[in-house]
Amino acid sequence: MEDKGTQPPEPAAAAAISSVLANDDLLREILLRLGLPTTLVRAALVSTRWLRLASDPAFLRRFRARHPPRLLGFYHTARARFQDEVPAFVPLPQPPELAAALRGARLRLAPGSSGSGPDAPVILSCRNGRVLAAEFPPDGPRVSIISPMHPARHPPALPLVYELPRQPGQILHASCMLLFPDVGSDDPSYTFVEFLRKDQEMLAKAVSVRAEISDLNSVRESATIEIQESWERSIRRDVLVNGNLYLLGGKGHVLGLNLASMRLFLFRLPDGVQQLHRMGNIELLRAGDSGLYLIHLKGFQIHVWFRASDSDIGGGNWELVDNICLGESFGQFAEPNWESGDALVALHRVEDNAEVFLRVDRVIFHIHIMNRTVNKVFEMSPEAYRYFDIFPFMMLWPPTFPQLRNDHDQDQTNGFKLRNEATRPSSPPPAASAASSVLADDDLLREILLRLAFPTTLVRAALVSSRWLRLASDSSFLRRFRARNPPRLLGFYHTARRDEQPAFVPLPQPPELAPVLRRLGGFALGGADVSAVVFDCRNGRLLRAEFPPPPDELRFGVVSPLLPPARQPPDLPPNLHSQLHQVPNDARVLRPGWMLLPEEEEDDGGDDLSYTLVVLIRRGRGLFARAVLVRGESDDQIRTSDSIELPNHYWPNKKMNRGLLFHGSLYMLGREHVLGLNLASMSLFLIKLPDGVEQLEHMGNLELLRDGDSGLYLAHLKGFQIHVWHRATDGGGNGGDWEMVDTMSLHQSFGQVARPDWESGDPSLGDALVSLRRVEDNAELFLTIDRVIFHIHIASRTANKVFEMAPKEDIGFEIFPFMMIWPPTFPALNYDDDDDQ
Secondary structure: OOOHHHOOOOHHHHHHHHHHHOOHHHHHHHHHOOOOHHHHHHHHOOOHHHHHHHHOHHHHHHHHHHOOOOEEEEEEEOOOOHHHOOOEEEEOOOOHHHHHHHHOOOOOOOOOOOOOOOOOOEEEEEEOOEEEEEEOOOOOOEEEEEOOOOOOOOOOOEOOOOOOOOOOOOEEEEEEEEOOOOOOOOOOOEEEEEEEEEOOEEEEEEEEEOOOOOOOOOOEEOOOEEOOOOEOOEOOOEEEEOOEEEEEOEOOEEEEEEOOOOEEEEEEOOOOOOOOOOOOOEEEEEEOOOEEEEEEEEOOEEEEEEEEOOOOOOOOOOEEEEEEEHHHHHHHHOOHHHHOOOOOEEEEEOOOOOEEEEEEOOEEEEEEOOOOEEEEEEEOOHHHOOOOEEEEEEOOOOOOOOEEOOOOOOOOHHHEEOOOHHHOOOOOOOHHHHHHHHHOOHHHHHHHHHOOOOHHHHHHHHOOOHHHHHHHHOHHHHHHHHHHOOOOEEEEEEEOOOOOOOEEEEOOOOHHHHHHHHHHHOOOOOOOOOEEEEEEEEOOEEEEEEEOOOOOOOEEEEEOOOOOHHHOOOEOOHHHHHHHOOOOOOOEEOEOOOEEEEOOOOOOOOOOOOEEEEEEEEEOOEEEEEEEEEOOOOOOOEEEOOOEEOOOOOOOOOEOOOOEEEOOEEEEEOOOEEEEEEOOOOEEEEEEOOOOOOOOOOOOOEEEEEOOOOOEEEEEEEOOEEEEEEEOEOOOOOEOOOEEEEEEEOHHHHHHHOOHHHOOOOOOOOOOOEEEEEOOOOOEEEEEEOOEEEEEEOOOOEEEEEEEOOOOOOOOOEEEEEEOOOOOOOOOOOOOOOOOO
């Protein structure tokens, strides 16, 4: 009997699949989310149409921006005389999709791998999946450009150029052998560049080296440039960005060479940054197409500087955009002597990506700057300590696709032939069968669904069949989906006066969310004769009070603008409303008086019909909390915490800040402490803020953030910088100390919308009123500067202007961020029918 899981889908399901895959725009978005170039090439084998879409240069630029080429590992040598040792390859952990590609590669560079000779090959350069290797046989040295991922290719032998003609008095400062990054694997040439110095002048020479070249008549030469300071002789400290070659070596400058015009230029390093003699404390990285990053290692912190760069003169000023504290990331790998200054610490760039290798004594770590991951990848032997050298090896870009034959335009697999005969299928299946073979595999289908990006798209995909619905609604899959695609901020409600109805301001969204925004636009709080007040807003739900004219009673509770009327949560019963606010004469409920806490999303997100309300009550120097879980049932009970004595000058006195819910505890900011409430035990606790950090009254300079499950983050606005602190916590106040893990400079993000009075330094002293407002529990913030509101995403460092208040609104203006509901609502699955239909 055939395996039912591999049978073609039923006609209805096949039609639904076809309706998705037949749309070029939708298919591009699916292909864009495949993640790996190898998977993209496999997908291109489905049909000529899939191949055309996948190999289109514009699409490939988008794919590379979303999925930069991966670091596969590195070659290393450890001997003083390179020819004495075969370069060894150290693979890095890779996803299963790359296992087959790596198994077919020839990564070991044995003697004779680039020709024939008695000595081991010497690696001269390694870039974009290609290795420039030299060998020294008796008949003379030669160079080959080896592609380990394509072992069947036999590269031509090239002459070894290691010196260019010089004038008397010219001294070699640095030389580079360049493999250009975006030319693919078929380019049989390299470029040799020399920087020569004579007295206080520097010049550059370059030549392109190809097979059959026997003279150096094509050498190009720059004009000289004056060099005032001493320069270290540089070995492989170059970075190539948009046709410019940048070279470190000066104590206070970077030397640049535009390879098209052979024009030299200089620009200064940031103030206070200096290259240390033979220490590897700074590295240049490519920041996409926008400029340069400078990585400065100082102690156990990495400072990241950014400089915009044009094609010739190097760009504007340096700006500090990030600080990465390595202490937390190293964890158990750290040794006691690493922070004392006794350890040898050095950086090594990974090609042009935002990655570095960090050497600490004999241990090599791989650090990804953007996501702040640190992984131990190698430990040298004691004898390799002195001469150890690293050559990072990347995935080849662009990928090699089958060759498309233009004499067939129909959507069929036999309309093209493959360039690589080893991968030619013996009998190409029809396009529908090929698509079915991909979509019939549960693991592959999960990966495709995981990349749909929006809950609404996921729900639509789940309608294809009962099998798709089971996979999409599985709780473990939903946790992965939420981690990859956090619920989006749809916009915000705002009020400016007590007599004004709350208004909704939508934020720009992709077309897939247009129906969601239309539903929000059609929802209104209150009415012509009914005024409304919003107290809190979380997870697509609003805590509101509506005041209809007599004799109708006050309606207090939660509404969900994105849900139909039949699925709205229950209002708070009037008796519980009065009991929550019933306090002794010498006590007061802190404004606004309520906090809405949806059921926590540890597993499946709870349900959308129940919620918890919390009020804080202050009595002298004591404070206690009341909470009630509202389910619309008669047994809803109010729970009360014990009182906690507050420190001197503790806020709140009259008003409470909106709390952060994390692992069953609610956290609220005071002046110098965080007040915590464990909702299970109804116990209160205090956490001291970092030294030197305190909340300014009426200023909104602090916010608590949640980003994943690693603990609490504190965003501290100081001038035009946001400092991010981290503290591990167990949900009951226990945990480690605060540690600064990031600094975000806002200057670059604001750009031309900034005004001169915004940079006054301390927000409590300057002309501009600056304040923060957290966006639910995500690493996002609203930043208000005078009457202008910006949406800031901490991780991606983006700042977008979203609203400007009217002149009379800036005093009483309040923001309530509105998020997409999580988890999404799926159709009910009929378990009596197991067929895939």
